[in-house]
Amino acid sequence: MQISNAQYIVDMDDNNTTIVATIDGDEVFVPLSQGNRHYAEIMRQVESGELTIADAD
Amino acid sequence: MAKDKLTDYDSTASNNLDVGGISVAEGMLPSGVNNAIREQMSHLADFAAGTSGVDVLKLQDDTDTNSIKLQAPASVTTTTTFTLPDGDGASGQTMITDGAGTLSWAAPYGNRNLIINGAMQVAQRGTSYSSISSDQYTLDRFIAFHTSVTPTITQESLSVGQTDLPSRFRNYLRFTAGTGATLLGFCTRIEDVSKYYGTYKLSFYAKGTNPAGGSFQQRMIQRFGTGGSSQVITNNGTFTVTSSWQRFEIDVIVPSVSGKTIGAGSYLQLQFTQPDSDAGTSAWTLDITGIQLEVGSTATPFEHRSYGDELLACMRYYQQIGGESANVLCTGQCTSSTLATFFIPFIVPVRDDPTCSVSDQTHFRVFNAAVSGIPDTTNMTIAANVAASCNGFRILATVGSGLSAGNATMLYSDDSDNNAGIIKMDAEL
Numbered sequence: 001m002q003i004s005n006a007q008y009i010v011d012m013d014d015n016n017t018t019i020v021a022t023i024d025g026d027e028v029f030v031p032l033s034q035g036n037r038h039y040a041e042i043m044r045q046v047e048s049g050e051l052t053i054a055d056a057d
Numbered sequence: 058m059a060k061d062k063l064t065d066y067d068s069t070a071s072n073n074l075d076v077g078g079i080s081v082a083e084g085m086l087p088s089g090v091n092n093a094i095r096e097q098m099s100h101l102a103d104f105a106a107g108t109s110g111v112d113v114l115k116l117q118d119d120t121d122t123n124s125i126k127l128q129a130p131a132s133v134t135t136t137t138t139f140t141l142p143d144g145d146g147a148s149g150q151t152m153i154t155d156g157a158g159t160l161s162w163a164a165p166y167g168n169r170n171l172i173i174n175g176a177m178q179v180a181q182r183g184t185s186y187s188s189i190s191s192d193q194y195t196l197d198r199f200i201a202f203h204t205s206v207t208p209t210i211t212q213e214s215l216s217v218g219q220t221d222l223p224s225r226f227r228n229y230l231r232f233t234a235g236t237g238a239t240l241l242g243f244c245t246r247i248e249d250v251s252k253y254y255g256t257y258k259l260s261f262y263a264k265g266t267n268p269a270g271g272s273f274q275q276r277m278i279q280r281f282g283t284g285g286s287s288q289v290i291t292n293n294g295t296f297t298v299t300s301s302w303q304r305f306e307i308d309v310i311v312p313s314v315s316g317k318t319i320g321a322g323s324y325l326q327l328q329f330t331q332p333d334s335d336a337g338t339s340a341w342t343l344d345i346t347g348i349q350l351e352v353g354s355t356a357t358p359f360e361h362r363s364y365g366d367e368l369l370a371c372m373r374y375y376q377q378i379g380g381e382s383a384n385v386l387c388t389g390q391c392t393s394s395t396l397a398t399f400f401i402p403f404i405v406p407v408r409d410d411p412t413c414s415v416s417d418q419t420h421f422r423v424f425n426a427a428v429s430g431i432p433d434t435t436n437m438t439i440a441a442n443v444a445a446s447c448n449g450f451r452i453l454a455t456v457g458s459g460l461s462a463g464n465a466t467m468l469y470s471d472d473s474d475n476n477a478g479i480i481k482m483d484a485e486l
Binding site for chain 1: 190191192193282283284320321322408409410411412413414415416483484485486
């Protein structure tokens with residue numbers, strides 16, 4: 001799974017709700033859910049130092 | 058008429074005047090006694106061998122009060138022999154026939170196939186995949202994996218009226234490896250690994266050409282989810298295909314999950330692959346359909362489900378909308394002259410909060426008050442997956458101008474090619 005351009009999206013209360021990222025060439029919106037395979041892979045890559053998630057704008 | 062078999066005998070003793078034509082009437086010759094007994098023994102032997110029968114078999118209860126009776130229909134078209142199973146089945150199993158009179162114990166029919174889309178009939182994402190990323194879903198519920206070479210997957214159709222497979226099959230998956238390699242194949246994933254352990258039977262129909270080593274490998278992988286125990290791999294054996302369809306049956310033993318830590322997103326992976334030990338680069342093709350995994354050690358006929366039922370089952374893991382010309386997707390509300398908000402409910406609740414994406418954003422339109430479409434569509438963007446849940450998600454559609462805050466509106470896809478402007482919701486394992 002090729003992941004890049006990961007960035008948090010926040011809600012009106014400034015809480016992180018979603019990660020927008022490019023996965024295998026597509027822009028996708030990934031929920032912060034342990035059961036979501038994309039989120040699990042993002043966090044695996046973050047922990048291994050392969051990926052960094054940017055703060056929300 | 059001579060009494061030649063048990064069913065000719067009369068329940069009134071005095072009416073039985075002969076045995077197979079040998080008189081046993083009052084005043085019979087003494088020399089006829091032994092002949093009559095021998096004749097009667099031959100009748101019993103015929104009964105024991107199944108040569109002659111009885112109308113009804115009565116099994117009395119212990120007090121001879123009531124009974125169970127087994128009886129053939131009044132008219133039997135073809136003499137049929139049923140051979141019973143060798144011993145009892147497992148709790149909850151039912152008796153089935155192989156169509157040739159041999160009975161066996163098997164899981165009750167109905168929802169016994171643990172594989173979704175085993176007949177390869179659902180292909181929401183498309184029917185042809187040529188540049189496949191590893192771990193990419195293709196036909197619904199089926200994932201390709203590879204490390205160094207790129208295979209293709211297509212949904213193929215069987216010819217109308219074909220007789221190579223049972224009649225209800227219409228599709229199969231074709232996996233084409235232009236170049237062979239280890240760790241090259243495809244799989245499907247069964248939700249919640251904690252539910253599956255013990256003895257299973259895998260069956261499927263396949264044909265094609267084999268990898269360099271001459272066979273394919275079938276294996277199970279137990280993956281215990283985020284934060285769960287390490288995966289467990291079980292190889293269940295190999296199989297060799299020919300150019301003709303064959304049905305394969307493989308015994309599957311899934312190890313116990315006792316003591317394992319189960320995390321979110323766990324699953325049991327069923328995969329077909331070029332064997333680990335086969336690094337040959339020869340091209341190969343595997344055509345496959347009718348994949349069935351069921352509890353127990355008996356392979357039963359493939360459980361066909363309707364397209365509608367199979368589609369709904371697939372939608373627990375993936376749904377998409379759009380991709381058609383002038384296809385109204387949902388209603389919403391304009392929040393300014395350039396922004397509209399929509400909520401899209403899922404057709405069925407999905408497995409987990411899904412990943413959402415939008416392809417070809419310029420293929421969507423937002424109605425203004427005149428219901429004539431937004432004049433400036435080139436600036437329209439859609440931000441998906443705001444507040445996504447298992448039940449639906451919200452879309453923010455931005456346009457150049459022309460909306461009126463507070464007005465109701467509709468979102469529709471406007472794709473003349475019928476393959477763009479798609480909103481995708483992915484809750485796959």
